[in-house]
Amino acid sequence: MASIEHGPLTGVRVVELAGIGPGPFAAMLLADLGADVVRVDRPGGAGLGIDPAYDLTNRNKRSVLVDLKSDGGAARVLDLVERADILVEGYRPGVAERLGVGPEACLARNPRLVYGRMTGWGQDGPLADRAGHDISYIALTGTLSMIGRPDEPPTVPANLVGDYAGGSLYLVVGVLAALQHARAHGEGQVVDAAIVDGAAHLATMIHGMLAAGGWQDRRGTNLLDGGCPFYGSYETSDGQYMAVGPLEQRFYAEFTEILGLADTAPDRGDLTRWDELRTAVADRFRTRTRAEWTEAFDGSDACVAPVLSLREAPHHPHLAARATFVEHGGLTQPAPAPRFSATPVSVRSGPAQPGADTAAVAADWDVPGLRPDPS
Numbered sequence: 001m002a003s004i005e006h007g008p009l010t011g012v013r014v015v016e017l018a019g020i021g022p023g024p025f026a027a028m029l030l031a032d033l034g035a036d037v038v039r040v041d042r043p044g045g046a047g048l049g050i051d052p053a054y055d056l057t058n059r060n061k062r063s064v065l066v067d068l069k070s071d072g073g074a075a076r077v078l079d080l081v082e083r084a085d086i087l088v089e090g091y092r093p094g095v096a097e098r099l100g101v102g103p104e105a106c107l108a109r110n111p112r113l114v115y116g117r118m119t120g121w122g123q124d125g126p127l128a129d130r131a132g133h134d135i136s137y138i139a140l141t142g143t144l145s146m147i148g149r150p151d152e153p154p155t156v157p158a159n160l161v162g163d164y165a166g167g168s169l170y171l172v173v174g175v176l177a178a179l180q181h182a183r184a185h186g187e188g189q190v191v192d193a194a195i196v197d198g199a200a201h202l203a204t205m206i207h208g209m210l211a212a213g214g215w216q217d218r219r220g221t222n223l224l225d226g227g228c229p230f231y232g233s234y235e236t237s238d239g240q241y242m243a244v245g246p247l248e249q250r251f252y253a254e255f256t257e258i259l260g261l262a263d264t265a266p267d268r269g270d271l272t273r274w275d276e277l278r279t280a281v282a283d284r285f286r287t288r289t290r291a292e293w294t295e296a297f298d299g300s301d302a303c304v305a306p307v308l309s310l311r312e313a314p315h316h317p318h319l320a321a322r323a324t325f326v327e328h329g330g331l332t333q334p335a336p337a338p339r340f341s342a343t344p345v346s347v348r349s350g351p352a353q354p355g356a357d358t359a360a361v362a363a364d365w366d367v368p369g370l371r372p373d374p375s
Contacts, residue, residue: 015040015080015081016037016087016088025168031061037061038063038080039352052354057351064357080367085112093119111186112183117192120162135159141196150220166196229277237287237288264280326346
């Protein structure tokens, strides 16, 4: 496996201690980029409740089965750690230490190891030991407060903003930066990736605008949060939606021309008339279907796009042309991203089945103790 070029991380070895949510997604991204990711699954599964055959966050990985609570379980993981570049775990603080695979034990075996820790609250602080989920973390950072209409409760953005944007992506950036340091200086380290830190960091520009007086600390009242009548979504005659975003004047002029409001739309620079402008735009969009408006705006720079469902998106001509979605093993799924000119990436294998690769990993990583007992 390691002898075949799969992407820019070919040759990098990653141990993933099985969990759910942002940890597995981060490890999937490393695997998509070519790393040899070995997921250490526990007997009985990780508790996600999804058939492992459909858990796309385990694609491009291999799986071994180790009971960390059994005699010798930690030792087998440490044998893998000795040969790894990166470890990813998503336990509450202190759990990995109690299992015998915490940073101290792992770095003692492999001083160059990058030990990536993925949590919601972080490794320290008053809430570090408390349970939580994506919505808890983005709520506390102020991020959730920005999303939704001003007269309604905050809108839950699935678990994209916390778990994956504020969590997984920051963990990946962190472990790759630490890997660069380890290779340059021979020194491993611990990467503390907390969703609260990442979700707060995502709003850096907004905090700057808030300090400058260009952002109100109330959702649904600003340029980029749906408060602006030319940055939001509008219902069409068939109950579908169009997304509108012509912020620049030249794009806005094209938008109002195609919409049929060029001569009658209220001045967009007059904030006191924004409600009037929103009503005019909404009334126009309700006169045609989503397909009709899509055709009307096709080829324009009006920054208007149809709001597609998860099942519709793969069939959009642009996404199809770029192969943004691919099919592998009968499952349609987002393709690995980003793209590389010299080291292309791909979906090489479907979701790893728990323990299915134990013998192969034992041979490839030269860890005989992983091999299943022939008896």
